[in-house]
Each structure stands twice: as structure tokens, then as C-alpha cells.
Amino acid sequence: MSEKANTGPLKDIRVIELGQLIAGPFCGQLLGDMGAEIIKVEPPRQGDPMRNWGHGNEKLWWEVVARNKKSVSANLRVAEGQEIVRKLVAQADILIENFKPGTLEKWGLAPDVLHAINPGLIIVRVSGYGQTGPYSSRAGFGGIGEAMGGWRSIVGDADRPPSRMGVSIGDSLAATYGCMGALAALHHRDKTGRGQVVDSALYEAVLQVMESLVPEYMVSNHVRKRTGSILEGIAPSNVYPCSDGEYLIGANQDAVFARLCQAMGRPELAADERYATHVARGRNQTELDELIADWTRTHTIAEVEALMIEHSVPAGMIYTAAEMLADPHFEARETLVEVDSDRWGKFKMQNSFPRLSETPGGIRSLAPTEIGQDNASVYGKLLGLDETALAELAERGII
Known part of the structure; x- marks a missing residue:
């Protein structure tokens, strides 16, 4: 698939994506779909675990979550890898991470350090419990956020344990709110020149879609319960x-x-x-x-x-x-879009969303096949590293 023209509203925005798995990368996917240049930093040789996630005989989740991204490699656990990120940040607009709180600080990449390099940088931090509070240092995946945010307690049949959705909704919600925060922060930066930290906690993202669950309990002592396929009192x-x-x-x-x-x-x-x-x-x-x-x-x-x-x-x-693939409405609106992969051939995936009439987003390029496949172009252009320097870094496991 040859790269398509970028008509998205964020085509002048550069994003450094440090996150792995779902929450951070999905935030990057949303920004990339809207035109941002996404430079995804992966661990050398190992890469993002999402490369091997999915269902069925072939794992294709990576093809969705890593579309419109460039892959570079850097070992963030060593000083030289951390220095690469600091140099990238100097020329970036947004940084995304979804590590356990305190990890960036341990790596010498704390917000105050990054803002000293680039005062206009927007730092999106997605985590289980947020960057502050007594639980902030705990490990937290999407399912834990769904439970704490109230989702799991009301999903499923009343006579059975709480159910989950068939997708990682907690991660996706936190990523979506992280993206929303980044866009608001860009607007603020346009006025002031100052970047800021966007703190998106999984459990709080879930809580945002829980409607009036908490006020109902406080005012009328009503506790929502699991009701299976219905909403109690909403019929038919x-x-x-x-x-x-x-x-x-x-x-x-x-x-x-x-x-x-x-x-x-x-x-x-x-x-x-x-x-x-x-x-x-x-x-x-x-x-x-x-x-x-x-x-x-x-x-x-x-x-x-x-x-x-x-x-x-x-x-x-x-x-x-x-049914989606056979439906004429999906086809007419191009809800699913066909891509042509050297590895998988032609297949369809969800198009970019939401739709913008003047500056539509879209899928410009496929997910990077190799870990660090864009090292030469990105590090050469932004950091001035030549082939000799790149080869030396690779030999030492830095990239």
C-alpha cells in the first residue's frame, strides 16, 4: 500500500509514542488517523507486545492500532536510549506514554525535564489510577479500571458474576479521553505557547460514561444492578x-x-x-x-x-x-476501508472516525512491519545520525 496524501487536521503535529499494549497506542492511533505524524518508539528486538496480540490464526490487531505510524527503536532503560527520546521531544508537539507512574521519572524523562527541553510539549500520561493519589503506584490494566469505575458491577446477569465486554473498553476509553485532552491542550498552547500534562486514569475514564450512577446513590440510595440484556425500567x-x-x-x-x-x-x-x-x-x-x-x-x-x-x-x-462486510450502508459510507498488505494481502479494517468535512482523516500507511524500520529516516532527519552512527547504536543494543 503506497502512502496516501495527508489531509487530516493534525498533519503539522508530531507525536512521540512511548506507550505499549492498548491505552497509549490507541491514543496514538486516534491522533494518527487525524493526520499527526506518529513516531512510535519500541524496545529493540522485542517491540510492542501488540505485534502478537489478536484472535484467530493470524494476529491482526497490530495492523489497526499501529496504522499511520513510523517505528523507531530505542532502549529506554539505558542513558543513551533516554537521550534519544529527549532529542526527539525537542522537535515534537505531543508525547504519549502509558507506563506505571514514576517510570518516566526513573528514566530521566519526567515532565519537568521534558518541558525544560520543549516548553510547548504536551505529555499524555495514561495509567490505571492516575499520576497522583494513594493508588497511583499500583499496576492497573483496563479490566481493573472497569471494575473500579463502576462498569463491571452493572454488566451481566443478576444471578451471575460480573461480565466484561468482548473488547478492552477501559483502555480504549482512557486513550480516547487522553486524545481529547491532547487536543484541548493544543488549543491552549496556541494561545499561550505552553504545554502541559494530560493525566488520563483508566478508572476515571470509565466513570465518565457511568451516567448518574453516583448521584442516584447519594440522593435516593439507588444502587444499579446487573440486568442482563435490558436496562431496568426501559421498555421495550x-x-x-x-x-x-x-x-x-x-x-x-x-x-x-x-x-x-x-x-x-x-x-x-x-x-x-x-x-x-x-x-x-x-x-x-x-x-x-x-x-x-x-x-x-x-x-x-x-x-x-x-x-x-x-x-x-x-x-x-x-x-x-x-454482516458488516456485506452491509450496503457500511460500503456506502466507507465505514470499512480496504488496505493492501505485503504480508496479509487485501483486507478491510475500520476507517478513521469521526468524519470531518473539510479535513478528513484516513489510513495513509500500514502498520510498520519491522521493529525500528524507520530508524534511518527518522533519526537521520531529526537527529542527524548517519549510517555509521546508527550501526554502532544497533550493535550496542541502544536501537
Whole structure:
């Protein structure tokens, strides 16, 4: 895949990505999709563990999270590797890291040191518990942040242990908020010339999407519980069985519910006192779901979907990758974009998001295949290192 033109709004921004695994690299992916130059610093020979993560026979997660990035190598545990980062920082706008708090400081790369080199540098620090507080020194992965932030306690069935999502949502949320903070910090720097630290904790990122969970407990002593496939009191909004699979219907607003009743051939239900209002439907949620399920079982997914579209009821199939690849809406909006890899051939992955009308982001280049494959171009251009100097550093395990 030849590199495509950069039309993103961040095409004049340079990012040094020190992080590994998910949270730091996903933040870099978001910024890279928006046009930023991402220089990913990997441990020599070892590389980012994400190179070997994924599901199935072939591990392709790296192809998504490392797209639009350049790979350089540097051993950050030795002084010369740390000095390489300090020199890169002098010519960068943003640095991303997701190491355990205190690690940068141990390596001589503390924010005050980096800001002395580059006062305008924005430092995005993603960690389990944040850079301060009594838990800051603890190790923390996404699942721990999901538990502490309240997510795990309300996900799953009431009679079973807490469930998790099938993706690393805690890491991705913390990375997304880290990206948001970086963009806000860029705006501040435009006005003042000063950089700052963006402190994104996994548990706090999860807490941000927990709606009114804490105020509900404080004001009315309400404790949200696990409710499986429904939200308690929000009805009808569930997955219902059809003769050939499952289908999601969300008709909890009064007018929408009335349209669902029309689609079912049961218009009288909209006036039934058990179901006529939002509160009444919530009170009788179980029996209403059973009533709708009895109807959907007699139809195929296609038949139910046609009726939902006809009556303007929010509903949809439960998509897997196969349905996404076959769906005309995905194709029309280029939600999935095809790339051509020397290693894997042609395949599709999610496009950049969100969509910008004037400065669209996109996938300009594939994930770097080799660890440090851009050492010569990056270190040559930014640090003035020639082939002899690079070879000596490589021989000594610095890069």
C-alpha cells in the first residue's frame, strides 16, 4: 500500500509514542488517523507486545492500532536510549506514554525535564489510577479500571458474576479521553505557547460514561444492578428471538411504542394501561418482553426488519464481522476501508472516525512491519545520525 496524501487536521503535529499494549497506542492511533505524524518508539528486538496480540490464526490487531505510524527503536532503560527520546521531544508537539507512574521519572524523562527541553510539549500520561493519589503506584490494566469505575458491577446477569465486554473498553476509553485532552491542550498552547500534562486514569475514564450512577446513590440510595440484556425500567428495549436468529428492538418512547404496536398488528396495546406510559411499561417490562418475543418468533429477521422500517421503529440486526462486510450502508459510507498488505494481502479494517468535512482523516500507511524500520529516516532527519552512527547504536543494543 503506497502512502496516501495527508489531509487530516493534525498533519503539522508530531507525536512521540512511548506507550505499549492498548491505552497509549490507541491514543496514538486516534491522533494518527487525524493526520499527526506518529513516531512510535519500541524496545529493540522485542517491540510492542501488540505485534502478537489478536484472535484467530493470524494476529491482526497490530495492523489497526499501529496504522499511520513510523517505528523507531530505542532502549529506554539505558542513558543513551533516554537521550534519544529527549532529542526527539525537542522537535515534537505531543508525547504519549502509558507506563506505571514514576517510570518516566526513573528514566530521566519526567515532565519537568521534558518541558525544560520543549516548553510547548504536551505529555499524555495514561495509567490505571492516575499520576497522583494513594493508588497511583499500583499496576492497573483496563479490566481493573472497569471494575473500579463502576462498569463491571452493572454488566451481566443478576444471578451471575460480573461480565466484561468482548473488547478492552477501559483502555480504549482512557486513550480516547487522553486524545481529547491532547487536543484541548493544543488549543491552549496556541494561545499561550505552553504545554502541559494530560493525566488520563483508566478508572476515571470509565466513570465518565457511568451516567448518574453516583448521584442516584447519594440522593435516593439507588444502587444499579446487573440486568442482563435490558436496562431496568426501559421498555421495550431488548433482543428478541426470531425464527432464524435474534433481533434488537428499541421502542421505549411512547410514540415509538405505538408504532411498534401497529407493526405487530396489536394497536390496542398502546392504550393498555399496563403499557401506555414509559413508567407503566417499565413496571411491566418482563411480561411486555415476553409478549413481543411471542410475536417475533413467528417471523424471520428480514420480515421483522421490514416492518420496523415501514413503521419507523429503531431496530437492527446483531452484527458480526460478516454482516458488516456485506452491509450496503457500511460500503456506502466507507465505514470499512480496504488496505493492501505485503504480508496479509487485501483486507478491510475500520476507517478513521469521526468524519470531518473539510479535513478528513484516513489510513495513509500500514502498520510498520519491522521493529525500528524507520530508524534511518527518522533519526537521520531529526537527529542527524548517519549510517555509521546508527550501526554502532544497533550493535550496542541502544536501537
